[in-house]
Amino acid sequence: MSQSRVPRPLFCGNWKLWGSLSESVALAKGVRDATAGVTAVDVAVGPGFVALAAVAEKLQSSALGVAAQDGYWEVKGAFTGEVAMAQIADAGARYVIIGHSERRQFFAETDASVARKAKAALGVHLTPIICIGETLSERDAGQALARVSSQLDGAMRELSDAELVRVVIAYEPVWAIGTGRNATPEQAQEVHAAIRAQLSRRLQGKAQEIRILYGGSVKPDNVASLMGQKDIDGALVGGASLTVESFAKLVKEGTSACIRS
Numbered sequence: 001m002s003q004s005r006v007p008r009p010l011f012c013g014n015w016k017l018w019g020s021l022s023e024s025v026a027l028a029k030g031v032r033d034a035t036a037g038v039t040a041v042d043v044a045v046g047p048g049f050v051a052l053a054a055v056a057e058k059l060q061s062s063a064l065g066v067a068a069q070d071g072y073w074e075v076k077g078a079f080t081g082e083v084a085m086a087q088i089a090d091a092g093a094r095y096v097i098i099g100h101s102e103r104r105q106f107f108a109e110t111d112a113s114v115a116r117k118a119k120a121a122l123g124v125h126l127t128p129i130i131c132i133g134e135t136l137s138e139r140d141a142g143q144a145l146a147r148v149s150s151q152l153d154g155a156m157r158e159l160s161d162a163e164l165v166r167v168v169i170a171y172e173p174v175w176a177i178g179t180g181r182n183a184t185p186e187q188a189q190e191v192h193a194a195i196r197a198q199l200s201r202r203l204q205g206k207a208q209e210i211r212i213l214y215g216g217s218v219k220p221d222n223v224a225s226l227m228g229q230k231d232i233d234g235a236l237v238g239g240a241s242l243t244v245e246s247f248a249k250l251v252k253e254g255t256s257a258c259i260r261s
């Protein structure tokens with residue numbers, strides 16, 4: 001099986017707080033050129049807000065998508081510092097990352113705010129990439145599956161079934177982010193299968209169409225083994241998305257693994 005893997009895999013970079021305007025545009029152009037021949041998967045980059053429109057403009061006629069790293073549910077009003085989902089769509093983004101663990105940890109993001117953001121994103125035809133994942137102490141206490149399940153439950157709460165099939169879920173164990181310590185493919189698959197089962201209880205067979213990405217220290221040399229797992233449909237990538245060389249290599253290794261599986 002190759003071109004038709006369902007769901008279609010997605011490899012999305014999350015640049016976090018990185019890059020000047022010119023660095024961001026240059027990285028995006030480099031990734032665009034280096035991944036131009038990749039057709040079996042979707043690929044996206046995730047610049048900071050200041051560079052979002054410039055990067056999207058550069059990528060306008062290419063298959064490389066753009067993801068914002070957050071967004072707000074209100075359309076307009078007295079919400080100093082916030083960026084509306086409609087503004088993100090207007091800037092040319094296709095995706096918006098929501099509920100990243102860094103936003104939960106440092107900026108008081110909650111399951112309730114994640115739910116409202118996901119709903120608002122879908123309302124302007126953005127694809128939300130909803131992040132969920134347990135901390136190390138939760139994993140050590142045997143609570144990983146319960147934690148992820150309750151985050152997913154919270155995120156889905158405001159969505160209709162028709163909306164839910166359009167989201168992307170990213171499982172990112174907090175202990176694996178930026179630590180170089182990725183979950184083993186088996187550890188990741190266990191959680192991905194549980195997420196799929198939970199989605200199936202709402203959507204039955206339609207749950208097979210939802211992309212469940214893994215994130216947390218994904219690198220060019222470990223992406224293939226992760227992608228070999230049945231319920232891993234791509235990756236959300238931090239550090240390894242910050243150079244053309246490593247992200248293009250990761251996308252190509254991941255794509256080859258999809259084609260083999």
Ligand code: 13P
Nearest residue numbers: 014177178216217238239
């Ligand atoms: P790293 O790939 O740097 O571990 O970051 C993962 C992440 O948080 C992606 O959203």
